[in-house]
Amino acid sequence: VIRISGDRAIQVLRTLGGPPPVPRRASRATLRDPETGEVLDEALVICFPGPSSFTGEDVVELHVHGGRSVLSDLVAVLGKQEGCRLAEAGEFTRRAFEHGKMDLTEVEGLADLIDAETAAQRRQALRQMDGALSDIYERWRQTLLQILSYFEASIDFSEEDIPQDLIEQTHRESLVLKDEIERHLADGRRGERVREGVRVAILGAPNVGKSSLLNALVRRDVAIVSEMEGTTRDIIEVQLDLGGYPVLIADTAGVRETTDSVERQGVSRALQRAREADIRLVLLDQRGLSAAITGLVDSHSILIANKADIWKDRPDVKIAGLTALGISAKSGEGIDVLLDVLEKAVQDRFPISGGASLTRARHRAALVECNVALDSAWSTDGGARGPELIAEDLRLACRALGRITGRVDVEDLLGKIFSDFCIGK
Ligand SMILES: Nc1nc2c(ncn2[C@@H]2O[C@H](COP(=O)(O)OP(=O)(O)OP(=O)(O)O)[C@@H](O)[C@H]2O)c(=O)[nH]1
Numbered sequence: 315v316i317r318i319s320g321d322r323a324i325q326v327l328r329t330l331g332g333p334p335p336v337p338r339r340a341s342r343a344t345l346r347d348p349e350t351g352e353v354l355d356e357a358l359v360i361c362f363p364g365p366s367s368f369t370g371e372d373v374v375e376l377h378v379h380g381g382r383s384v385l386s387d388l389v390a391v392l393g394k395q396e397g398c399r400l401a402e403a404g405e406f407t408r409r410a411f412e413h414g415k416m417d418l419t420e421v422e423g424l425a426d427l428i429d430a431e432t433a434a435q436r437r438q439a440l441r442q443m444d445g446a447l448s449d450i451y452e453r454w455r456q457t458l459l460q461i462l463s464y465f466e467a468s469i470d471f472s473e474e475d476i477p478q479d480l481i482e483q484t485h486r487e488s489l490v491l492k493d494e495i496e497r498h499l500a501d502g503r504r505g506e507r508v509r510e511g512v513r514v515a516i517l518g519a520p521n522v523g524k525s526s527l528l529n530a531l532v533r534r535d536v537a538i539v540s541e542m543e544g545t546t547r548d549i550i551e552v553q554l555d556l557g558g559y560p561v562l563i564a565d566t567a568g569v570r571e572t573t574d575s576v577e578r579q580g581v582s583r584a585l586q587r588a589r590e591a592d593i594r595l596v597l598l599d600q601r602g603l604s605a606a607i608t609g610l611v612d613s614h615s616i617l618i619a620n621k622a623d624i625w626k627d628r629p630d631v632k633i634a635g636l637t638a639l640g641i642s643a644k645s646g647e648g649i650d651v652l653l654d655v656l657e658k659a660v661q662d663r664f665p666i667s668g669g670a671s672l673t674r675a676r677h678r679a680a681l682v683e684c685n686v687a688l689d690s691a692w693s694t695d696g697g698a699r700g701p702e703l704i705a706e707d708l709r710l711a712c713r714a715l716g717r718i719t720g721r722v723d724v725e726d727l728l729g730k731i732f733s734d735f736c737i738g739k
């Protein structure tokens with residue numbers, strides 16, 4: 315599909331082949347080179363007159379046969395038409411934003427939808443593209459604007475001081491808002507994780523079968539397995555779609571004291587990766603767990619006793635109230651159960667139901683900034699603050715919220731957001 319957007323879009327279509335079709339109806343057209351009259355393609359053409367179009371401008375879509383020659387000749391002919399040039403990356407979406415068709419969170423939702431690889435990512439992206447986040451942030455901004463307007467009105471018009479009860483009431487209202495923002499921030503980063511992938515690390519002593527487990531989980535031979543202790547040194551990370559969640563599973567070096575400097579680096583990377591993980595798969599055998607590993611077991615960890623096929627007795631380990639799940643990475647015994655347990659752990663940790671959650675560090679930073687400004691507005695350090703200072707802080711808080719949806723101060727952000735798109739989107 316070749317899309318043309320702008321004032322002259324319909325004129326260009328006319329030049330290439332006949333009268334404009336009915337708005338938003340597909341019709342067939344023979345597209346010709348206006349200079350030579352040569353037929354370029356038999357195409358399906360749809361016109362979207364502005365403002366009811368994606369960009370808000372007149373848009374023409376040419377659904378053509380995708381052959382190399384059709385495309386290159388058509389694009390060359392279009393390039394010769396007055397006012398036509400190739401779009402820049404993300405330019406259609408940028409125009410949609412500039413014409414008020416979408417705000418920034420919706421734009422980001424669209425970008426995420428294009429990149430979505432799993433069902434959870436798609437659902438979250440669609441929700442955001444539909445305005446789930448915009449609704450929340452815009453509502454908060456309106457509340458703040460309301461509070462701010464009370465203040466500014468009294469500063470401008472009041473002969474006397476601002477009535478104490480007005481100050482108290484607006485204070486109460488901004489506390490309620492701040493509370494709501496804090497709850498929204500304390501979502502365990504589920505939106506960000508669904509977007510970027512839930513991080514799972516396999517952790518354990520050398521030779522317990524970590525690499526074998528990774529291979530069994532992803533059903534591919536990705537990591538080297540050997541009976542030598544200290545085989546794995548680097549982190550080996552594989553992405554898995556687990557019940558619609560993107561999950562990044564990392565195999566790591568076996569944790570032990572060692573004099574080998576390369577292995578020691580591997581161990582320190584393993585511990586680092588395990589610390590950063592959302593969920594740890596802690597592998598053990600009859601030898602039990604070392605202190606370094608035990609210290610990383612928490613309620614989100616899954617204890618696994620490997621090599622069930624050669625046990626004489628089941629390893630009897632209980633840490634943090636967890637019991638080890640018996641598996642054999644070699645025979646495949648228990649792997650399906652483990653996948654179920656892991657999927658459930660991921661769902662528990664990052665539930666998708668409930669309100670929309672923020673999906674980018676950018677949103678988080680702006681919300682934190684908003685709350686800092688709200689705090690400062692009502693701070694009583696060095697005595698209560700004058701209404702002008704309170705108003706200024708409220709303005710800052712407002713601006714922080716506005717930046718998320720792109721209502722204010724966005725120029726520097728725009729380049730970054732739109733450049734992530736590809737041409738033609
Ligand atoms: N019998 C049996 N052997 C296993 C099982 N899982 C792994 N092994 C064997 O245990 C040895 C070590 O397996 P790896 O997967 O390389 O262990 P690792 O934990 O990755 O080891 P390092 O990378 O050295 O830390 C290999 O010889 C595997 O074949 C199992 O479930 N049963």
Ligand SMILES: [Mg+2]
Pocket residue numbers: 524525526537538539545546565566567568
């Ligand atoms: Mg290994």
